[in-house]
Amino acid sequence: DFQMTQSPSSLSASVGDRVTITCQASQDIRNYLNWYQQKPGKAPKLLIYDASNLETGVPSRFSGSGSGTHFTLTISSLQPEDIATYYCQHFDHLPFTFGGGTKVAIK
């Protein structure tokens, strides 16, 4: 069975810290990997598409990298408004699976 493994499941960092979230696919998904941010009580928001493309209007402190089976989302300098849960999601084949999520908190 295909798996999308996201890590860590939660993290706590200080304002200004560099934060990295990883997503591992159990098989090659090329670059068909997106990242979403979900704040409490809100709908998710697209941050990164096709592994490394920044969605319009998303701050440049967010970046994505990777291809094949290993992907990362990086926040270069964590801001208080970045408190949220982050999800990866693939579009390589059906069904379009999401990772389990990473909850980011401020230390």
Added chain:
Amino acid sequence: EVQLVESGGGLVQPGGSLRLSCSASGFTFSDHYMDWVRQAPGKGLEWVGRARNKASSYTTDYGASADGRFTISRDDSKNSLYLEINSLKTEDTAVYYCVREPDHTFAFDVWGQGALVTVSS
């Protein structure tokens, strides 16, 4: 303004049926593939399924949770997407989001506010 607005959520008894609607505005609805994504309380996101556009013959795809009980349809004349769920189970309790796929890549770039469906006796 690009917008998706879901309606039709509520409390339903196990075994019952429900039809969610999503009204789109601010973009050419007929050009886009449209999807449903759900989120159980306190849990992660789960893709439910998609309806392709007219150019792709309005075909549909479903996630594993659908198991024949979910039907996605669309009416381009009304800029609307629908999700019908039959034989509802308690595990179908979730917020159901209507989402748009952009025309330049595979992603979910516009999300509705969500409709809560609670399955309980």
